[in-house]
Amino acid sequence: MESNLIIKDKQKNKLEKAFEILKTMASKPSGLIGLTIVLFHVVLALTSPYIAPYDYKAISPNTMLLAPSAEHWFGTDSLGRDVFTRTILGGRTALTVTFFGSLIALLWGGLLGIFCGLVGGKIDDVVMRVVDAFLSIPWILAMLLIVSLLGTSTEVLIPALGFFYGKGIVRVARAATHDVIAKDFIVSARARGHSNMSIIWNEIIPNVRDAILVEGAMRWSWMLLGFSSLSFLGFGVSPPTPDWGLMISNARGLMSFAYWSVIAPIVGLSSLIIGINLTADAFAKALGIDRSTKAPV
Amino acid sequence: MSEIIESVKNLSIGFNSQKGKQISILRNVSTNIKKGETVGIVGESGSGKSTLALAMMGYIKQGLFPLKGECIFKSEDLLKMTSRQLEKIRGRKIAMIPQNAGQALTPNLKIGYQIDEALRLHTNLNKTERDKKISELLNKVRLPSPETMAFRYPHELSGGQQQRVAVAMALAGKPDLLLLDEPTTGLDVTTQAHVLELLRFIAKDTGTSMIYVSHDLGAIAQVSDRIVVMYAGEIVLEGPARKILKEPIHPYTYGLLKSIPKLSLSGLPASMPGSQPQPGSINEGCSFYDRCNLANDHCKKNSPDLEHIKELDTNVRCFNHKELINQNNNLQTSITKKSNNSEAIEVLKLKDVSISYAKQKFFDQLLNKISDQNPTVKDINIDIKKGETIALVGESGSGKSTILKSIAGLLKTKDGQIKFENDRILSSDLKMRNPNDLRAIQLIFQNPDESLNPNHTVEQILSQPLKLYFNLSGEELKKNIIDLLKKVRLGEFYMSRYPRQLSGGEKQRVAVARAFAAKPDIILCDEVTSALDVSVQAAVLNLLQQLKEDLGTTYVFVSHDLAVVRAISDRVAVLYQGRLCEIGPSQNVYKFPSHPYTEVLLGAVLEPDPDIKPKLVAEDIVEEKPPEKGCSFQGRCPRKIGDICNSEVPPWQIGENGNAIRCHINIEELASLQQ
Known part of the structure; x- marks a missing residue:
């Protein structure tokens, strides 16, 4: 018996599917802008060590606080370092730390959320109350505590950020799991006698994956802001490593007469955050999740 | 010939696909609704029946738009009216009764207030007159004690009662035309039969024209004077109800009627191959070509027009309809099952x-x-x-x-x-x-x-x-x-x-x-x-x-549909409120003597035949909890004999045919009562 349905999307391999999603994302102006910005930042972070015109740590009393010119495109800072060089290098640490931080957040938050949603009952109650308790602690205080106890190395920052931003994902993953858990295909798998692990892996993850990925993309931009705030307070990367948060913090006193040394890192940081946000929104829409009508929990 | 109150002319409704192609959901639909007439629109899901009905009150769903044609109501085209003009017509001249009244009623307003609101909008009555009218309306839809009913909230009523309130609200504006979109689909069999009976009474009593949309030919058969059969966005057959149901001259309607399981037939209904084409996939030829066993090359290339046949007063869209006229005596046949109860393990x-x-x-x-x-x-x-196949039957x-x-x-x-x-x-x-x-x-x-x-x-x-x-x-x-x-x-x-x-x-x-x-x-x-269309269900x-x-599997088959159960099962167990009422071989359960509840259920089944009317023997009250003592069916039983039913659990009695009944009434007495 032939189906009357026209088979529009034939079986595609995963790469083709990813490409399709990218194409849908780029079809709207906001998605295209977001993707371009993010791509630009990623390419810049990868290539900046090779294209930077100056040494980022070269201090010179002769070139202190120079205004933008042909020689120094974005001017120089209070120690005579080239702001352009430092700006294009400044996103490297932030991007790496927050990217891996988000991955960790997604992994533990997503899995714990799915597990709680599936088993329910007392385990779910206890875990969710603990998560709620953690959510009530101001994250910056907790981060400062961890960083001052364990130091500011990336090995500390990545898991710490990953942990703190994963709490919210637990709730989203749990809510998404609740949406599918009542469906008959899960009941059917249970009645067949599949184990919990097999149900999570085969039945739940394919159905909640999209929601969690979108949430993860949003968390990435928040984490970027959080990481830069830490640097701004002096608890992120240590000088002289170039970092946007740190650069803003150092130059903010001189804003009234050397605005260029603040503006460049601000533009760098905010454009990346906006870019990620736009991309995450376009990603959600391409996957068919409408964030405007359905608030993440 | 009575006055035509609404006429649809060459109506096509469609949408733009993502690729910018125009795809039509309704194609060249023309029909007339006469005063005082009930027209049933029937078709499987996706046939465009709801789209047509809604267009008849000037409503087009978001994303759809009319491509051509008009809906003339009292010499005005509804599709060209502004929303302000439509407001004056809707509720007052054309009213609608939705599928799920439970969702259509505002949950936090008393039903009296909601009916009053309809009266305020659509009539010029003052407060005392309106109050009188409310109890009059509630009386008309046969709700018990209208005075107290008006002060209840929707959630305090059962599904059937909510549907009655929706009918009362629709009648408030004294409409000329009532539109019913699957009004009984979500209801239990007994309730459904009661609501249909009420609708038929109202149509007679008030002379209102009705458009009754349903996928269920059984329900349509009970209320309609005329039937319109839709397939893939087209009218394929239109004519007097009796003619359509007894002598369908379109192969789709014929197949559809054959695929409905019937109480009077044991054995399985014949199925139709294939499924309805998706909108936009029909380019040339008859839309039913793929599934039709009368189709020839002529049908593949040319689309048939709606042809009027004078002697039957019927319009049909088929080149070969004459071949069907002789076939119709086969309507009452079914596929016999092999019974395999040789192993009694x-x-x-x-x-x-x-x-x-x-x-x-x-x-x-x-x-x-x-x-x-x-x-x-x-x-x-x-x-x-x-x-064996054992079926568990009962209402929700x-x-x-x-x-x-x-x-x-x-x-x-x-x-x-x-x-x-x-x-x-x-x-x-x-x-x-x-x-x-x-x-x-x-x-x-x-x-x-x-x-x-x-x-x-x-x-x-x-x-x-x-x-x-x-x-x-x-x-x-x-x-x-x-x-x-x-x-x-x-x-x-x-x-x-x-x-x-x-x-x-x-x-x-x-x-x-x-x-x-x-x-x-x-x-x-x-x-x-139950989630499938009739022709697919049969398959x-x-x-x-x-x-x-082939494989000797045992089935435990749960269904609320007694006709389906009759078709597939070897044995039937009838349940009420979580207690067994009757159990026995299916051909015997469907014969008397049966438990009073089985009798009620069987009486309420709607057959796609205007001559078989449902027998309404019990009230359609919904009981929320099983009684603590006595017989589970004591609250609704039409044959209740007295206190013994309330206090003692009835004993099992085994009839001659092998079906066991749990009732206080002697089984032979039941048999004579039911004859």
């Missing part, structure tokens, strides 16, 4: 099973004790023989699905035992059952949209049980999947498809294949056909029967 025994949904008290929870004196399901004793809340779930191990029983093969007790906890027992009992669900993982291909879906139970992999796994697909009459190319790319019937076939993948002894079918029923004959 019992595979599954339910012994005194009780199931409770009551929340446990803290101490009972600690002691792991369930204390509920009045459980939802109580004292179920059923022995199921190998290779009768506990039929609950019993099924506890057999599958998804719900714990409170009391009693479930015994499987050689009297081995099955644990009521899923985790305590051994894998082989889990394999032996498989479930098929009502809605294949929910029971198939939308992110898995058919191959992945079918490989789950094969991997789990038989550890298959690689080539062998693939070979088994292809075999399974063949068993359910699907081709190999379905393997790479996702559920969303399949039609409803195909999805249910995949679900059936998944259940059979485990090589089960027993398959539990939970309303497996799935035939498939299930065929598989059973």
Whole structure:
């Protein structure tokens, strides 16, 4: 018996599917802008060590606080370092730390959320109350505590950020799991006698994956802001490593007469955050999740 | 000839596809509604019947737009009116009764207030006149004690009563035309029969014209004067109800009528091959060409026009309708089943099973004790023989699905035992059952949209049980999947498809294949056909029967549809409020003498025949809890004999034909009462 349905999307391999999603994302102006910005930042972070015109740590009393010119495109800072060089290098640490931080957040938050949603009952109650308790602690205080106890190395920052931003994902993953858990295909798998692990892996993850990925993309931009705030307070990367948060913090006193040394890192940081946000929104829409009508929990 | 109040002329409605192509959902529809006439619009899902009905009140769903044509109501085109102009017509001249009144009524306003609101908007009556009118309207729709009813909230009423309130609200503006969109679809059989009876009375009493939209030919047959049959956005047949139902001269209508299971026939209904074409996929030729057994090359190339046949007063869209005129005496035939009760080994025994949904008290929870004196399901004793199909029938809340779930191990029983093969007790906890027992009992669900993982291909879906139970992999796994697909009459190319790319019937076939993948002894079918269109339902029923004959599987079949049950089952168990009323071989249960509840249920079944009217023997009250003492049916029983029914649980009586009835009335007396 032939189906009357026209088979529009034939079986595609995963790469083709990813490409399709990218194409849908780029079809709207906001998605295209977001993707371009993010791509630009990623390419810049990868290539900046090779294209930077100056040494980022070269201090010179002769070139202190120079205004933008042909020689120094974005001017120089209070120690005579080239702001352009430092700006294009400044996103490297932030991007790496927050990217891996988000991955960790997604992994533990997503899995714990799915597990709680599936088993329910007392385990779910206890875990969710603990998560709620953690959510009530101001994250910056907790981060400062961890960083001052364990130091500011990336090995500390990545898991710490990953942990703190994963709490919210637990709730989203749990809510998404609740949406599918009542469906008959899960009941059917249970009645067949599949184990919990097999149900999570085969039945739940394919159905909640999209929601969690979108949430993860949003968390990435928040984490970027959080990481830069830490640097701004002096608890992120240590000088002289170039970092946007740190650069803003150092130059903010001189804003009234050397605005260029603040503006460049601000533009760098905010454009990346906006870019990620736009991309995450376009990603959600391409996957068919409408964030405007359905608030993440 | 009476006055025409609304006429639809050459109406086409469509939408723009993502690729910018114009796709029409309704194509060149023309029809007239006369004053005082009830027109039934019937068709399967996606045939455009609701779109047509809504267009008749000037409403076009978002995303759709009229391509051409007009809807003339009292010499004005509704489709050209502004929303301000339409406001004056809707509710006052054309009123609508929605499918689900429970959702259409505002939950936090008393129903008297809601009717009053309709009266304020559509009439010029003052307060005292309106109050009088409200009780008049509530009286008219036969709601008990209208004075107190007006002060109730919608949630305090049953589904049938809510639907009556919706009818009262629609009548408030004294409309000329009433539009009913599947008004009885969500209701229980007995309630449905009562509401239809009321609608028929109102049509006669007030002279209002009605447009009745439904997929159910049984309901349409009860109310309509004239029937319009839709297929793929076109009218394929239109004429007087009796002619359409008794002598359909369009092959689609003929097939549709044949595929409806009927109470008067044992055996399975004939099925129609294929499914309705998707909008936009018909380019040339007749839209029914693929599924028609009268089709020839002429039909493939040319689309037939609606042709008027004077002697039958019927319009038909078919080149070969003359061939059907002689075939019509075959309408009352069915496919006979092979009965295979040679082996009388019992595979599954339910012994005194009780199931409770009551929340446990803290101490009972600690002691792991369930204390509920009045459980939802109580004292179920059923022995199921190998290779038979036993059906559990009842209205919503009768506990039929609950019993099924506890057999599958998804719900714990409170009391009693479930015994499987050689009297081995099955644990009521899923985790305590051994894998082989889990394999032996498989479930098929009502809605294949929910029971198939939308992110898995058919191959992945079918490989789950094969991997789990038989550890298959690689080539062998693939070979088994292809075999399974063949068993359910699907081709190999379905393997790479996702559920969303399949039609409803195909999805249910995949679900059936998944259940059979485990090589089960027993398959539990939970309303497996109620989400499907009639023609597809017949095909799935035939498939299930065929598989059973080939493989000797035992089915436990749960359904609210007595005609479907009649078609497929060998034995029937009738349930009311979680208690067994009657059990016996199906041909006998459908004969008298039967339990008063079975009598009520059978009387309410709607047949697609205007000459068979439902018998309304009991009130359609909904009881929320089973009575604590006595007979479970005491609250609604038309043959209640007295206090004994309230105080004592009736004994089992076994009739000559082998069906057992639980009633205080002597079985011979029942027989003479029902004759």
